[in-house]
Amino acid sequence: xxxxxxxxxxxxxxxxxxxxxxxxxxxxxxxxxxxxxxxxxxxxxxxxxxxxxxxxxxxxxxxxxxxxxxxxxxxxxxxxxxxxxxxxxxxxxxxxxxxxxxxxxxxxxxxxxxxxxxxxxxxxxxxxxxxxxxxxxxxxxxxxxxxxxxxxxxxxxxxxxxxxxxxxxxxxxxxxxxxxxxxxxxxxxxxxxxxxxxxxxxxxxxxxxxxxxxxxxxxxxxxxxx
Amino acid sequence: xxxxxxxxxxxxxxxxxxxxxxxxxxxxxxxxxxxxxxxxxxxxxxxxxxxxxxxxxxxxxxxxxxxxxxxxxxxxxxxxxxxxxxxxxxxxxxxxxxxxxxxxxxxxxxxxxxxxxxxxxxxxxxxxxxxxxxxxxxxxxxxxxx
Numbered sequence: 001x002x003x004x005x006x007x008x009x010x011x012x013x014x015x016x017x018x019x020x021x022x023x024x025x026x027x028x029x030x031x032x033x034x035x036x037x038x039x040x041x042x043x044x045x046x047x048x049x050x051x052x053x054x055x056x057x058x059x060x061x062x063x064x065x066x067x068x069x070x071x072x073x074x075x076x077x078x079x080x081x082x083x084x085x086x087x088x089x090x091x092x093x094x095x096x097x098x099x100x101x102x103x104x105x106x107x108x109x110x111x112x113x114x115x116x117x118x119x120x121x122x123x124x125x126x127x128x129x130x131x132x133x134x135x136x137x138x139x140x141x142x143x144x145x146x147x148x149x150x151x152x153x154x155x156x157x158x159x160x161x162x163x164x165x166x167x168x169x170x171x172x173x174x175x176x177x178x179x180x181x182x183x184x185x186x187x188x189x190x191x192x193x194x195x196x197x198x199x200x201x202x203x204x205x206x207x208x209x210x211x212x213x214x215x216x217x218x219x220x221x222x223x224x225x226x
Numbered sequence: 227x228x229x230x231x232x233x234x235x236x237x238x239x240x241x242x243x244x245x246x247x248x249x250x251x252x253x254x255x256x257x258x259x260x261x262x263x264x265x266x267x268x269x270x271x272x273x274x275x276x277x278x279x280x281x282x283x284x285x286x287x288x289x290x291x292x293x294x295x296x297x298x299x300x301x302x303x304x305x306x307x308x309x310x311x312x313x314x315x316x317x318x319x320x321x322x323x324x325x326x327x328x329x330x331x332x333x334x335x336x337x338x339x340x341x342x343x344x345x346x347x348x349x350x351x352x353x354x355x356x357x358x359x360x361x362x363x364x365x366x367x368x369x370x371x372x
Contacts, residue, residue, distance in 0.1 A: 165271055168273060169271065169274050170277050171277040171280040171281070172280045172281065181273055182273055183261060183276050184276060
């Protein structure tokens with residue numbers, strides 16, 4: 001029989017198998033930890049930090065998507081400290097995010113917006129300059145609006161050209177960091193084969209479907225709890 | 227501009243920065259062709275090489291002027307009013323950060339810490355350090371570069 005690892009999550013005794021992350025074990029036990037950069041079955045990215053949890057004995061909060069479970073671990077996934085940290089993280093993402101939800105095609109299915117609503121984030125506390133990049137619509141399968149990118153790096157890890165080459169990488173530095181293709185060029189026609197999967201993994205409106213006039217919007221209207 | 231195989235092929239990925247520095251020394255900036263050539267010889271996507279080249283403020287993917295001004299924008303210089311220095315340079319040359327004068331005499335860039343914090347605010351012109359700057363000093367300093 002396979003070895004079991006016993007730990008405590010939110011005062012509940014649970015167990016996982018060796019190699020599993022805290023996020024995976026929590027998920028199996030019905031505990032929902034928010035994530036923006038995690039993609040199941042792909043190597044963890046650890047960029048968004050929203051999955052942070054409190055682990056007893058650890059000096060800092062740890063990212064649950066890339067921390068393996070260990071015997072006797074005591075984890076809190078929704079303690080006041082964790083919630084406060086998640087709130088600030090999302091507020092910082094929103095601080096440089098364009099106020100364009102009203103006209104954004106992905107507003108109804110936007111993960112960033114849903115998580116902001118779940119965490120009950122209200123009016124912005126932080127004010128900073130926004131990113132303004134031209135919308136890249138040269139490709140027939142995918143529209144890129146990097147002003148809306150939160151740099152979760154999901155597309156960097158997941159998006160491949162039809163030939164299997166990674167399509168995107170990170171460039172520049174600090175506030176100017178940006179997900180780029182080639183020499184920071186718009187995606188040409190060469191890679192517009194099957195982009196729907198990549199558009200779906202993008203948690204914001206940065207990657208969108210090229211929508212034709214009259215075509216239906218994705219999903220139902222987002223209902224914000226209030 | 228760069229014929230195939232003009233650039234010393236990198237030994238491995240760790241060697242990439244050295245090769246990019248060599249390209250910059252030789253051509254004054256890192257042209258697209260060089261990035262493509264380096265990417266091909268390492269068998270990695272172009273965006274990875276571009277990512278490295280664009281990360282470092284001393285590497286440029288665009289052609290530069292004859293003289294390159296790099297005003298430090300890190301915290302110690304900022305606290306010593308580096309913004310006033312940037313404004314003085316902007317006013318003197320009529321260009322903003324990242325731009326080159328139409329005559330190609332100067333390129334004005336912002337750099338991360340250049341290690342001259344004890345004499346902040348500081349800037350480099352080409353390889354010459356200029357320290358303890360005030361807006362009044364800028365005109366004379368720039369005048370020495372043709």
